[in-house]
Every structure is written in C-alpha cells, then in structure tokens.
Amino acid sequence: MLFLLQILLIILAVIAREHEAIAEYVPPYTSVVAPVNKHTDAAKPLYSVQIKTAWVNDQFLHANFLIDIDAPFVWHDCIVQWNIYPGSCPSNTLCNYAISCEEYQCTDLRTSYSYNNPSCPPETNSSTLPGWGSCACSVNVVNPVTGSCGQALLGYDELTMSAGDGRNAFNGNYGAYPDVGCAPSSSFALFPANVTGVMAFSSSPYAFPAKLYQPLKKTLALCFPSNSSAPGVLFFGTGPYYLLPQSNVDVRTYLSYTPLLSHPDSFGYFIGVNSIVIKKRSINVPGNTTTKLSTIDPYTTLRTDIYNNVVRRFSMVTKRIPPAKPVAPFGLCFTTSTVGLKVPDIDFILPDGKKWSVSTTNSMKQITNEVACLAFVDGGATSEPAIVIGTFQFEDNFLEFDLQNWTFGFSSSLLHRQTSCANFNSTVIESP
Ligand SMILES: *[C@@H]1O[C@H](CO)[C@@H](O)[C@H](O)[C@H]1NC(C)=O
Ligand SMILES: *[C@@H]1O[C@H](CO)[C@@H](O)[C@H](O)[C@H]1NC(C)=O
Ligand SMILES: *[C@@H]1O[C@H](CO)[C@@H](O)[C@H](O)[C@H]1NC(C)=O
Ligand SMILES: *[C@@H]1O[C@H](CO)[C@@H](O)[C@H](O)[C@H]1NC(C)=O
Ligand SMILES: *[C@@H]1O[C@H](CO)[C@@H](O)[C@H](O)[C@H]1NC(C)=O
Numbered sequence: 001m002l003f004l005l006q007i008l009l010i011i012l013a014v015i016a017r018e019h020e021a022i023a024e025y026v027p028p029y030t031s032v033v034a035p036v037n038k039h040t041d042a043a044k045p046l047y048s049v050q051i052k053t054a055w056v057n058d059q060f061l062h063a064n065f066l067i068d069i070d071a072p073f074v075w076h077d078c079i080v081q082w083n084i085y086p087g088s089c090p091s092n093t094l095c096n097y098a099i100s101c102e103e104y105q106c107t108d109l110r111t112s113y114s115y116n117n118p119s120c121p122p123e124t125n126s127s128t129l130p131g132w133g134s135c136a137c138s139v140n141v142v143n144p145v146t147g148s149c150g151q152a153l154l155g156y157d158e159l160t161m162s163a164g165d166g167r168n169a170f171n172g173n174y175g176a177y178p179d180v181g182c183a184p185s186s187s188f189a190l191f192p193a194n195v196t197g198v199m200a201f202s203s204s205p206y207a208f209p210a211k212l213y214q215p216l217k218k219t220l221a222l223c224f225p226s227n228s229s230a231p232g233v234l235f236f237g238t239g240p241y242y243l244l245p246q247s248n249v250d251v252r253t254y255l256s257y258t259p260l261l262s263h264p265d266s267f268g269y270f271i272g273v274n275s276i277v278i279k280k281r282s283i284n285v286p287g288n289t290t291t292k293l294s295t296i297d298p299y300t301t302l303r304t305d306i307y308n309n310v311v312r313r314f315s316m317v318t319k320r321i322p323p324a325k326p327v328a329p330f331g332l333c334f335t336t337s338t339v340g341l342k343v344p345d346i347d348f349i350l351p352d353g354k355k356w357s358v359s360t361t362n363s364m365k366q367i368t369n370e371v372a373c374l375a376f377v378d379g380g381a382t383s384e385p386a387i388v389i390g391t392f393q394f395e396d397n398f399l400e401f402d403l404q405n406w407t408f409g410f411s412s413s414l415l416h417r418q419t420s421c422a423n424f425n426s427t428v429i430e431s432p
C-alpha cells in the first residue's frame, strides 16, 4: 500500500512539474511572419500574403492568398475528400478533409459568419461526396474582385507560416488549423495571376487571427509594399518588429494608436475620423464619421460632400502646379513635367487628436510620366461608410491591428523614417 502511495506521489510530482514547465514556457519566437506581394495585373492593385499550404516531396508548397480584412473565413483553390489516403489527392491539387453539414461549425458558420450578400442563393444540404454517407457543408463565397457569388465546400485545413523574432524569419514553422472553404478555380475569376485564395484577417471567429494565437498575442501587423518587385511584410503576434537599416529600432515606436471600432453587419475594422486637415484648414467631417479600413479598395473613397470639400481645398493649396485633364476614377490631376512633385499633407484627425498624415507618395498616384492624380475618389452622395481608406494610402505605412485591446496603430509614411515596407531583413535564420 505504502509502495503504491509512493508511486502515486511520484507521478503527481512529475505532473506538477510538467504543469510548471508549461506555465513557464516562453517560445523562442514572438511572431509569425510572411511576405506580402503587390499585384498590378488585375483591374486594380491587390495584395497577397504567401502561405505554406502543403508538404509535398519533402518541401512546402506555397500559395498567394489575397489579403482581405473583411472576409468572414478563409477560402482557396482546393478540394475536399472524406477519405484521404496516399495517392487520393490528384496532383497539382490541394486536398482537405471534408466537414459534414451535421457538424457544429457548418451551421454556426452559415448562420452567423457567412458572406452577407443578396446575390447568393440560400445554402442547402444537398452536396454529397461519392461514397460518403454524409452531406458536405457547402457555403457561399463572394469574389472580392468581381462581387460575384460562388460555392465552396468546408474542410479542415492546415496553413503554415514561418516563426520569427520580428528581425528575421526562422527556418522553423508555425501551423494553424482553420476551417476553410474549398472553391473551384473558377471562383477566383479576375484575380491576379498566381493568387489562389482569400486570406480572411477579419474579427470573425472563422478568420485566420482566431486560429493563430496561442501562445502568440492576437495582433496583426501589415506593411504593404509600393512596388510589385519588392515584397512587404506581415506579422502576427507580439512585437517587436524591425525594418532595415535601423536594425535596432522597434517599428512600434513610430506608431500612434486609436481605438478600433466595429460596425454591425461587418467583420472588418473601423476607426473614428473627426476631420481632415489640409495646410492648417480643417474640413469638417459631419458627425465624426466611422471610417472603414479596406484592403480591397485601391483608393480612399469619400462621400461626395466630403470629397468636394477636400478637392476644393487641395486645388487651392496646389495652385502653382499646372492642372491636367482628369483621368478616371480621379477628379483632380496635375501635370508633372518637373521631377519631385511635392504637395501638402492630407491629415486625418482621429479622436484624441491623433493624426494620420497622408503625404505625397500616398496622396498622388503617378498615371504617366506627365500626369499624377489625387488618389481619392468620389464615392457618391449617399456612400456608407462615408470614408473608406484604401490600399494606396496604406503602402509603406506600418499598420497594427491589436485584436485583444481593440486598438489600431499607424505610422504614417515610413519613407520619412528612411525605411519602407520592403525593408524586412529577408535572411532566414536557424530557429533557436
Ligand atoms: C442541414 O443539416 C443540419 C444538421 O442536420 C441542420 O441543422 C440544418 O438545418 C440543415 N440545413 C438545411 C438548409 O437544410
Ligand atoms: C506565377 O508563378 C509561376 C510559377 O511559380 C511563375 O513562373 C510566374 O512568373 C508567376 N506569374 C506571376 C505573374 O507572378
Ligand atoms: C520597383 O523596383 C524595381 C526594381 O528594384 C525598380 O526598377 C523600379 O523602378 C521600381 N518601381 C517603382 C515604381 O518604384
Ligand atoms: C466630434 O468630435 C469632437 C472631438 O472629439 C467633439 O467635440 C464633437 O462633439 C463630436 N461631434 C459629434 C457630432 O459627435
Ligand atoms: C493591452 O492591454 C494590456 C492589458 O490591459 C496592456 O498590458 C498592454 O500594454 C496593452 N497593449 C497596448 C498595445 O496598448
């Protein structure tokens, strides 16, 4: 009896020590990191993150997923199977285990976290897989480029990124296990070449951030590149984050913070904007507008009343620059025969007086060698939300979405700090 008791105590001691070890465990990585590419071969510039999708022949396959901070769940070009065995997945295809329409997440996703689009037909339980006694979970997906509705089947996936310390990527990987929609390649019509999925970074519990936090902090940092030949960077997890050449300056020291707001009917992210200031003159934003952040809209869109006031003020402060005939979708263009066009900043004044400055590289879109346009567009008299900040204004700005504290950090242009989103050190180092 005593002997048994001793064994029991030893076992308990071992368990206790293991618990302690788990509690004290601090991983050698602070974040996961992935390259962000700019694509200019579609109707509008779009940005993708490169993900490791499958391990085949002793190496990872990579795929580019469109970055979408609104999408309710991740979906990509893959198929679902119910009995995966060696050789069952056709070559050049990604296969995932099917989720049945009787499983909890099927109903939960369909009722609360699906695409909210009137053009989509109601979801049914009529999808089957050959030889499977269950129904497959079909879900609607909306192509963010065309707005058209398609069908996907839900499956269990594993998506992998590199672990890192904010300074370099490690050769070690970090896997996440989201439920994803598998859609046929026709669902990705008019996507840029080599972009075969939609990476949902929204606040939905089926989006990637919800699947990728332990033991990482739920913080997403985006740094969109301005040049398609030099990738930017995305981090998920706690800082620090570093960009060359200032290899010891944490990019977070450049950030100002404002509360993130949410909006009914959206899984996306919003901030408050109280006014827009151009050369000391303030343009009133009626009702302190809730402003949407969009990774799909290429240019900041303003409701007509706000747009007209911004354009009027901007024309006044740029009177010395010869005008040019407007080029759609822009309404105010300039002749830029002289090099080094410089225009006054457009400052978004946020609650608490924080200021997001949009300087020349983020306000003037060079159309040809001779013409540049104010990269803001008129969203119409009734557009809702009244302000949508788009991706041209994000380029070479560091953006941090802290989903635990629900705050948004922004740097304004990194070019004023002698760095850019293309300056993450691309050397991959051995995992500690
Ligand atoms: C599909 O099946 C699930 C589980 O049996 C059920 O809860 C759900 O109502 C069904 N949906 C439809 C559209 O028939
Ligand atoms: C698409 O990927 C293929 C193979 O990796 C590559 O050869 C091609 O240049 C890529 N195209 C674009 C537009 O990136
Ligand atoms: C993009 O980068 C390439 C290669 O570094 C360079 O030749 C090109 O001028 C850059 N384009 C712009 C618009 O800066
Ligand atoms: C807008 O914000 C300013 C500063 O925070 C505040 O003084 C003002 O009352 C707000 N106006 C409205 C209509 O909420
Ligand atoms: C987030 O909140 C935690 C606890 O409230 C705090 O310790 C931390 O400093 C906050 N982080 C930021 C970036 O505000």
Ligand SMILES: *[C@@H]1O[C@H](CO)[C@@H](O)[C@H](O)[C@H]1NC(C)=O
Binding pocket: 168, 244, 247, 425, 426, 427, 429
């Ligand atoms: C990039 O990272 C590697 C590994 O940490 C380091 O040796 C190298 O000096 C870094 N490059 C620059 C330009 O700082």
